[in-house]
Amino acid sequence: MESGRAVLLIADIGGYTDYMSSHRMSLAHAEVNTARMLEKMIDAAPDFDLIEIEGDAAFLSRQADEGDSDAAIAEILQAAASMHRAFHLERQYVAANLCPCAGCKGAADLKLKFVAHIGDVAIQTIRERIKLVGIDVILVHRLLKNPVGIPEYVLLSEELYRTGEESLPDPVHEVSPELEGFGTVHAYFVDVGDLDGSPPSLPAPSWPGRLGRTGAALGLGLPYMIGLRRTRRAASAQ
Numbered sequence: 001m002e003s004g005r006a007v008l009l010i011a012d013i014g015g016y017t018d019y020m021s022s023h024r025m026s027l028a029h030a031e032v033n034t035a036r037m038l039e040k041m042i043d044a045a046p047d048f049d050l051i052e053i054e055g056d057a058a059f060l061s062r063q064a065d066e067g068d069s070d071a072a073i074a075e076i077l078q079a080a081a082s083m084h085r086a087f088h089l090e091r092q093y094v095a096a097n098l099c100p101c102a103g104c105k106g107a108a109d110l111k112l113k114f115v116a117h118i119g120d121v122a123i124q125t126i127r128e129r130i131k132l133v134g135i136d137v138i139l140v141h142r143l144l145k146n147p148v149g150i151p152e153y154v155l156l157s158e159e160l161y162r163t164g165e166e167s168l169p170d171p172v173h174e175v176s177p178e179l180e181g182f183g184t185v186h187a188y189f190v191d192v193g194d195l196d197g198s199p200p201s202l203p204a205p206s207w208p209g210r211l212g213r214t215g216a217a218l219g220l221g222l223p224y225m226i227g228l229r230r231t232r233r234a235a236s237a238q
Contacts, residue, residue, distance in 0.1 A: 002123040003123065005121070006132065009059075010054075019107070026102040037091060118159060121137055153191055
């Protein structure tokens with residue numbers, strides 16, 4: 001098992017639980033649409049490796065080379081801003097298709113938040129899949145449970161924050177969540193909208209584009225509707 005230091009980043013879609021309606025068509029379309037949004041987000045952060053899709057979140061990482069820790073925050077903020085723009089663009093296209101189900105129209109209510117940390121990890125390869133393990137991997141996931149009061153933000157662990165706090169745009173806010181197994185920790189967050197302004201105003205999707213995306217949603221959702229594939233929720237209930 002290899003080990004090393006890594007920058008850890010989780011992009012988590014907020015509002016996912018309410019979005020995943022129990023109605024079969026809405027649930028199928030919600031899963032298809034979520035997958036499309038996750039794919040666009042991941043593509044927008046090419047400097048990070050995808051470690052795992054965790055339901056409504058993408059867990060990404062990159063090696064933290066010796067001496068470059070001070071650049072980690074700038075890279076995280078750049079990746080977060082790019083992923084945020086990609087998410088909002090795809091979210092708008094999903095919500096603009098002609099399907100009336102909650103899995104399509106409800107996409108407009110989804111938000112995106114990020115948590116990040118830098119620490120030591122062990123690298124496992126199981127059936128050609130890379131897994132990261134270690135106390136720092138647990139910490140970055142525990143940081144998802146926090147008292148931040150805005151829906152879209154980038155939250156940095158204290159250790160990461162201290163590597164380059166001057167890279168953060170004002171205002172920076174501190175929170176001190178009580179985390180299981182860690183006690184009280186300090187973390188710092190900024191509004192994603194403060195990184196490079198609010199998501200740009202986008203032109204309304206064309207009618208051919210809306211029709212095409214509606215057909216894609218219906219076609220991709222069909223295997224779930226007729227039972228050839230199970231949604232993640234149904235599979236986890238088994």
